[in-house]
Amino acid sequence: MSKAFPICLLLLGSLLANLFASDSGVRERSFVRALELFDSAQSPDDYRESAKVLESILADGYRSGAVYYNLGNAYYRAGEYGRAILNYRKAKLFRPRDPYLAANLAQALISAPGHLTESPAPWWTHVLFWTEWLSYPTKVKVVFVELALVAISIASAVLLRRPRLNFVTGGLLIISLAMGIDVALGYADFMGSRRAVITGETIARKGIGTSYEAAFDQPLRDGAEFQVLSEASDWTFGHFENIGDGWIRNEFVAR
């Protein structure tokens, strides 16, 4: 057993090291290239070119708050407020306390012609008061680390015969549960399956197809955010805050 323990620790360390391993040389070059394009941009198309380079960094599922933030800036400069808002929202999951990001998102929301009035923050954000303090990946890691600590605490209580450690275990479990709920509530946003945004002027329909009548009395414009309710082949059914539900063609939807 005494020999197995260091081996297990080694395997665990290697596993954790793999979690944090990254190969960012190519991405760094693309990142710098996008910055150069942005700085020398003279027209919306130039900014779109910068955005395209940044999108290429994210192509293989890579995620970075800095890339989303710069992408938001590039789309903002290109006049695509919907995509800018979407990327700022994504960046916020990774950089929740960045005041510049908050300022830019507020600016994009104000600038977007199709922006809709937002509902007040849901009640649970007041209960889970730390939700704006930590990035989503940090929250997830904290939950996992706490669950690991729970296991260690239980094992310590049993093996060392220290019943008082049960209080520690209880405390850790409560924190894990609260953090876990927070993580679960934010999972859909993190995966990009809940929130979407309109990227151009379009008419929401009451059914799948242009033959259906308009869902609202006015068209939706760039920057209108909605919650995805269901999806069909070329259409997305969404809930628009304070307005109602409608089907939109996917070519006008960014997620």
Added chain:
Amino acid sequence: MTRSSPSRIFRHGIAGLVMLAIWLGTGLSWAADEPEIQVAISADEIFVGDSVDFHVEIRNSKNPSAPDMSAVKAEFEVVANGDESRNQSSTFIINGRVTQQSVFSHVYHFRLIPKTAGKLTIPAVTATVDGKMLSGNEVALRVIEPEKQDLVLVEIEISHAKVYPTQPFTVTARVLVRPLPNDGDLNPLSPLRRRPPHLQVNWVDPESGLKVEEKTRWLQPLLTNDGIGFTLNDVAIRTGSFFDGDRSAVLALSKGREVRDGLDDKPIRYFVYELSRTITPEKTGDYSFGPIIVKGTFVSGVEQREYVARRLVAIAPATTVEVREVPSPRPPTFCGGIGKYQVTAAASPTTLRVGDPLTLMLDFERGAQSGSLELISAPDLSKNTQLAADFDLIDKNPTGRIEGSVKKFAYAIRPKRPDVSIPALSISTFDPQTEEFVETGTSAIPLEVSESGRVTGGDLVGSMPSTGSNTIKTRAEGISQNIIDPSELRDERLSLIAWSEAVLAIWAMAGLLMLIVPLYGRKSSDFVWQRRQQARRSAQRKLTEARTSLAEGRSDEALGQARSAIIGLVADTQNRIAEGLTTVDVAQILSTAAVPVEDRSDVLQLLESIESAEYGGGRSADPAAAIETATTLIARISPLLERGF
């Protein structure tokens, strides 16, 4: 039952009486010793400012009370250094006779600091023991006071008598030593290298509220190995020898020469030694430095080509540094700086559009003897009316960062209008020399701010509620600049599977530990289980010994060891005593353990043949064959026996 003879009874009776007498004698011996007080001091001659260890021992009392030191306090400062019991109880058994001896002793330790100099007497201390007042002896102590002399002079120098928090100042202990009478250029401490003079200062470990450089880093450059210098307080270095322990560190403090008049008004070119330390006060208040004490033996003359030594002590009186609060009221532009700072401003980019962010850098460069950069807070730029009118301040209170002697603040601001520039900024600091607030200005920074394309707020789309729904306003502000540092580019992907695996692995390890450790603990205390586990190994070991015996020509012994291997295996697995097992018992056990009949029969046959050979009857056994048979049989029957039944 045997009948005791009268002489034997007599002898036992005498022995009992002797033992009783010894016991009573021992008991009476300590009971007879009267309680008493013994005192001792660590030295009978000390210098002014030194302390002496004082020990009070109360003997022959089981529960003594602490001695009364009130009489000592008249002439000494008394610091209690703890106490210890030295009670001893010994029991001797010699030729069956028990002797017990008890010694009672309790020692109280004190440190005494004389309040006056001269020939002093430490008065007799008293203590109440078992209701009786006991008194110890008086002890004489000579305290050598500094005398008027011009051989060694000591003084304290302080760079600033009044400072403000975080404004550093330097305190220096200066020792001037008269040159040697026969060689005016030779360091007068050279002849003292075997016993360097001692310097005592109170800023090696300064009181709270004063920040200093780490002690080792301060003193390391001053250390010398040639012994020419001063020892300092209790600063010691390790010798590297297990037996020698630590020794006092010798510091080379030489700082040149200085001419002073001696007692006879003739100029003397003294050797100067200095120990300086820069201190940064963190709290206001009065801080005392000194007195400095230099003591040791110095060269005072030459007689018959040999140095004449003179033992002396020299003292410099304490001096005080006042740490003051920055006066109020303070100007609104006061940034917290105390001393002289150079403030510069820079902006980037300088060509931009309305609403674009720009970074305004304010750098505070600290001058010599100025206060800490930590004190400087970000100036409130919104107080500058022109700047506030022309720019939006995104971050009014940025966190500064310190790079060497410069503190940098980065403000993010946005121009509100075209053709605006950053005006000259006024910042005030406090000058401790003049005790006034001093205005420092930065130069204006010209910018090229062009008009920005405005975003027009369209009508709200969708069927919004009629009230309070249209909140879109037209604004001209731009966005904050990009993140340009590639180090911010971090892979923030979440591998939920990997994390889950890691946590599950930890849970599994914890579960396994919870299962294995108690089981292992239980088994490790289970003698029967352990014996069964080691049975086969023990049997094989015996067979190995048998082969060795056979190789050495001891056939009978080899046969016995082969038999012992099989019997031992059976006994160990069944937790029986091997020596008590007969061949019949073994047959019965093998039968119970469901050992196949042919194996059973082979075992019995082997045992019987060995026994026959041992006792000289029946057929003789071939030892080599017997050992091999035993090896085969042990391998076959062990698994069945180890199962337990």
